[in-house]
Amino acid sequence: MTTTTAPRAAARVAGAVKVYGGGDTAVHALDGVDVAFPAGRFTAIMGPSGSGKSTLMHCAAGLDTLTSGAVWIGETELGALDDRRLTLLRRDRVGFVFQAFNLVPTLTVAENITLPLDLAGRRGDQEWIDTLVDVVGLRDRLHHRPAELSGGQQQRVAVARAFAGRPDVVFADEPTGNLDSRSGAEVLGLLGRAVRQMDRTVVMVTHDPVAAAHADEVLFLADGRLVDRMESPTADRVLDRMKAFEVRT
Ligand SMILES: Nc1ncnc2c1ncn2[C@@H]1O[C@H](COP(=O)(O)OP(=O)(O)O)[C@@H](O)[C@H]1O
Numbered sequence: 461m462t463t464t465t466a467p468r469a470a471a472r473v474a475g476a477v478k479v480y481g482g483g484d485t486a487v488h489a490l491d492g493v494d495v496a497f498p499a500g501r502f503t504a505i506m507g508p509s510g511s512g513k514s515t516l517m518h519c520a521a522g523l524d525t526l527t528s529g530a531v532w533i534g535e536t537e538l539g540a541l542d543d544r545r546l547t548l549l550r551r552d553r554v555g556f557v558f559q560a561f562n563l564v565p566t567l568t569v570a571e572n573i574t575l576p577l578d579l580a581g582r583r584g585d586q587e588w589i590d591t592l593v594d595v596v597g598l599r600d601r602l603h604h605r606p607a608e609l610s611g612g613q614q615q616r617v618a619v620a621r622a623f624a625g626r627p628d629v630v631f632a633d634e635p636t637g638n639l640d641s642r643s644g645a646e647v648l649g650l651l652g653r654a655v656r657q658m659d660r661t662v663v664m665v666t667h668d669p670v671a672a673a674h675a676d677e678v679l680f681l682a683d684g685r686l687v688d689r690m691e692s693p694t695a696d697r698v699l700d701r702m703k704a705f706e707v708r709t
């Protein structure tokens with residue numbers, strides 16, 4: 461038996477290449493990325509617009525496929541799965557938070573939160589769901605519909621939904637992009653608490669240094685490559701690092 465000091469990866473990609481289009485107009489959105497997202501950590505992905513952040517997240521989450529390279533969620537390599545198994549993996553082992561909330565307007569808050577479990581025919585852990593409802597502060601909104609909630613409240617529903625099935629990893633793409641700074645801070649605080657107090661794993665794409673500072677580590681992408689990483693980020697240090705990109709280009 462071998463021992464290793466590397467933390468267990470909740471998700472990882474190796475040799476990740478993504479090319480959109482072909483010929484003269486081909487865009488190399490990912491140009492050879494190797495990265496592991498450690499379990500129990502909050503990782504932020506930063507980089508200039510067009511650097512490949514969303515592409516990396518979508519491919520790592522099984523929402524899109526790589527041109528070449530490999531993706532794992534836990535120990536499962538996604539390339540080995542047929543469409544049905546990939547759909548099940550996305551439903552059961554990955555959580556998502558999107559900039560645009562993506563709640564189902566006809567369902568109540570409670571129904572939205574348990575939707576992934578209901579689709580899977582899983583009852584879920586009622587105690588865990590109850591805890592989530594309290595953590596996101598939505599106990600008195602459970603029977604409301606999304607249109608009756610503020611943007612910040614809607615995104616808190618989306619956060620609860622993402623964690624409801626205890627997925628291996630929750631991916632969030634610009635989760636504060638549509639929120640005012642106070643609501644955004646609440647959502648970021650929730651993601652941080654899920655990791656530090658509830659032992660969850662979060663990977664968040666953002667272009668906001670203040671948001672990135674909530675993470676344990678920030679990965680920097682430029683032109684489809686991983687160019688730097690920063691442990692225990694602060695907003696000021698992240699901002700300085702981002703300015704360096706602008707000077708260079
Ligand atoms: N569906 C697509 N078709 C063609 N090009 C795309 C597509 N999606 C993204 N791109 C291109 O790939 C590059 C990376 O995009 P993206 O991952 O969205 O960057 P980011 O999230 O960092 O802004 C950009 O040049 C973008 O224009």
Ligand SMILES: [Mg+2]
Nearest residue numbers: 513514515665
């Ligand atoms: Mg993006």
